[in-house]
Each structure stands twice: as structure tokens, then as C-alpha cells.
Amino acid sequence: MIDSLVWLLLLPLAWATLAFVLGPGRGAWLAIAGLAAQFALAVDLARIVAAGGVAAHVVGGWGAPLGIDLAADGLSAAMLLLTQGVALPLAIHARAYFKAGDPAGVWFWPLLGFLLAGLNALFVSADLFNLYVTLELVGLAAVGLVAAGGGTQQVAAALRYLFATLLGSGAYLLGVALLYGAYGTVSSATLLPLVTAEAPRLVWIAAGLMVTGLLLKTALFPFHFWLPPAHGGAPAPVSALLSALVVKASFYLILRLWLGPLQALLPSFAWLLALLGAAAIFWGSWQAIRAVKVKRLIAYSTVAQLGYLFLIFPLLPAPGALQAGVMQVFAHGLAKAGMFAAAGVMIKATGQDTVAGLAGAVERLPVTFFAFGLAGMTLMGLPPSSGFLAKWQIIDAALAQGHWVIAVVALAGGLLAAVYVFRVLRQAFLQAPVPDTATAVPRTLEWTAFALAAASVLLGLRGVELMQLVMV
């Protein structure tokens, strides 16, 4: 019998290493084949978890406290499913995107594999120190991908991102060190009763350090300074991966700490996080409305959409809030991947990267703009998209608990999203002569962007299965 849990970690490592050995620019088919297998494994794991509860694996037969325990519950299985589900279309997209000997794509495939191995390992790690290691793996691979373009702006953005991510994981590590000092263990399951029974001041400091470090990595306002240059400057498939998946990894970790070992302490910070989330929604949307370049606009939209994830924390006593958060992670992951992929097509086809330069582009790129519009629908939260389900559940949980402020913020954020989405669409529908710089783009690029955006809308129709999985 194949253990899906283990192969989800081993497969990406294997094809990433092979792609590295094959040499610069090679390994695209290997990656796509590997990702297709990983997607099947993730579906299989989700089935196992939905039917039989938590799936676990003890690496090498050495259990905790000396060895490493891996465990996947409903939340992990859902995140694994999203990761493979976003990465597979993006890999097909990236193969067409980097085809013409683009120097930015030289080491894309090995870095993609290492990034996915890190992400998958993060979602199934059951102890806080192992989570630190996977967090660093994800961070280092992501920095490599940002720098891949090789230009001054990209290298500078990568360095800025690297320092932010190292600072974040450093604070997390110090928190883990303090927790180990206090309790003598880093296993999530063992820590839970200990922390709940007695939490000296040292543990409060540890919790503060860990959450602050993770907020820095999740780019929650006001820690978002590194995100727009890094996500806006990288090649489009890389931006899509970073916005859809990488920032969600540190959010997942906050959620894990919140629901797991630190559940007795963290709710005191709930309103602070929700306040920052609300500020992120307004500030990110405002910057997106003002942005000159398309990819900057989408990057600031990520800052805004991440804000929604933090609105759920004061609502977590209600069961709907966790489902709303996970639904928002899925909605934003799929929609933003589709949107960045579509932006990449627009930039390739028009030869420039400003919103103003898209005038009349819809005639040449109907599928791409359809994809952009569908993804925009999810970001605005229009029915029947998954974004609608996420926002509906946030508002529902907020009103049920009498926190109408949160409902108002969620609604206002949807309106602001409409402003920046329609800014792009309006420009594209203007009458304009076809410029000389127009180049044809491969069909694959347009249709993969479309598939991701369409998935973000269609998920709204199958949201119930996902929510049931999360509650396992």
C-alpha cells in the first residue's frame, strides 16, 4: 500500500533533485508528471482523512520525543489539496511561460519542487521545531524564486524578502526555544494540556514572539512592506505561487497554534489581529486602486485579501469561522493564482506592464480577461463563487455573535475589491488601435489562467464537501 502522506513529501524532493541534475531550464515534464501524481495522492489522503480521521506517520519508526511525527487532519488535508491543485495548473502555465529560453526560468523547476516539498512538510508536521525547519525551507525556496529574474529590482526585492522572512522565523525559533525551556517538549499534542494547565510569563513572551514572527511572514499590515516588491517584481508564475500558497503557510501555522498548543493564550490577541486585518483590507485596497502597474495592483490586492483571514480570529468560538477562514484561503489561493497568471499573459501580449497600457487588449485576449473577471468575482465575493461563501460565512458568524463591525468591514472590502478589479477591466474594454508591440501568446497560458479562475468560482458550488473535510 502506498502511504500518501509520505509520498507527498518524497515526490517533490525527488523530482526537484532530478530537475536540478538535468540542468538549467530542464525538468518541466518531470515536474508536471510529479505534480499530477501528487494531486492524486492529495485527493487520496483527503478521502482517507474524511473517512477515518487523522492519518499519521512516524518517520523511520522513531516516534516523538526523539523522532519526527507526521500527522494530517482535515485542515492539513485541505491545505495539501489546495497546494497541489494550484501548483499543477501553474506548472503547466510556467512551462509555456518560460519556454523561450527565459533566463528567469533557468532554475524554476528545482526551486518549485523544493518549495512544494517544504509546504507539504509544513502542513503535516506535528511538532513546533519541525515546523520551524519547514518554514525556513519554504522561505529560502521562495526567495530563490523571487531572485530568479536576476535584475537589480528582483535581487533587491529578494534580499528584502529574505531579511523579513529570516527575522520572522528567527522570532518564531526564539519562541520555540522558550517553550522548550518551560515545558521540555515541542510536540503540539503534548504541549496543549501543559500550556492550558499553567502558563508562566515566559510562555506569554514565547507566544507573542511566535505570532509576531509569523505575522511578519504572512505580510499582515503593517508588516506587508516586503510583499508588493517581491510579488510584483517576480515573473508571473512565481508571483502566483507566492501569493496563492506561500503566505498561506505562515497563516496556517498561526491557525494551528491558535487551535492547538497555544489555545489558552492566543484568544487575548484576537481583536488586535482583527484590527490589523481590517487595516490591511483598507490599506491594501487603497494601494491597489492607486497602483500604476498591473502586478503591483494584484500584489496589493493580496495584502487586502490576507486581511480577511485575520477577521476570523475573534469569531473562532463559532464553528463557522474556521470554515470561513479555510474557504477564504481556497478562494484567494485559486483566484489570485489565476489573476497573476492572467496578468503574466497580458504583460507578454502587450509588451508592457501598466494598467493604462491595457487599453483595448480584451479584443486580443478574450479568454485572459474572462479569467481575470472570474477571479475578480471571487475577490469581490459575488455569488456563486467561493469568495462569496467565505465572506458570507464571516458575516454570518459575525452577526450571530453580535460583532457587526466585522460584517461591515467584510462588506466594504468587497466593494473596494470591485473598484480595483473594474479599473483593469474598464481599461481593457476601451476602444484603442492595436499597437505594434502586440505579440501572440501560446493558448496554454490563457487556458491555465482560466482554469484556475474558473475553479475559484466553481468551488463555491462544492463548498460543503470542503467544509466537512476541515471539521475532521
Add this chain to the structure above:
Amino acid sequence: MTSGLLFALVGAALFALGVAGVVLIDHLLRRILAFNLMGSGAFLVLVGLAQRNGVPDPVPQAMVLTGIVVAVAATALALALTRKLHALTGRLDLPEDADD
């Protein structure tokens, strides 16, 4: 004061110094050094706090070894990027972000 607690306090001080360096210093090589100081501080806390009755605990030592490997990889990546930036611009600090 036990020696373990002393180690932990020194570690916390080193960590704070390192954070201040990473945040405040512009020169990239110094920032990378500051990051390493930060990491060493965290490792010292990990090993120092975990001593029980003067007997060292082996588990955090294994963790620190792993942490050192991560820190070396991160430092190598930072140095490679710094060299690339130096080759491109001839400078050792980050250019202003060209925010449209």
C-alpha cells in the same frame, strides 16, 4: 543564578542585538552578520534554558545542530544575492523600492 539561566539571558541579549542590526543597518554584510548573531542568540537560549539541575538535555542540542544547518544555508543564499546585487549596482546596500 544557574549557568543555564545566564546562558539564556546572554542569548536573549544577543538575539535583541541581532534583531536591531537586521532592522537598522543598511550595509548588507553587516546585516547578514546581525542575522547570524540573532540565530546564535536563539540557539543559546534553546541550549541554556533546557538544562535541568546542571544536566544538559540532548534534544535541544540536536535542534541547534539542525538550526545551524538552516542558518548556514540562509547565510549562503544571502551572500550569493548580495554578491549579485554588488555585481549589478556596485553597492552594498539595498536600492530604494521603485514603487510605481
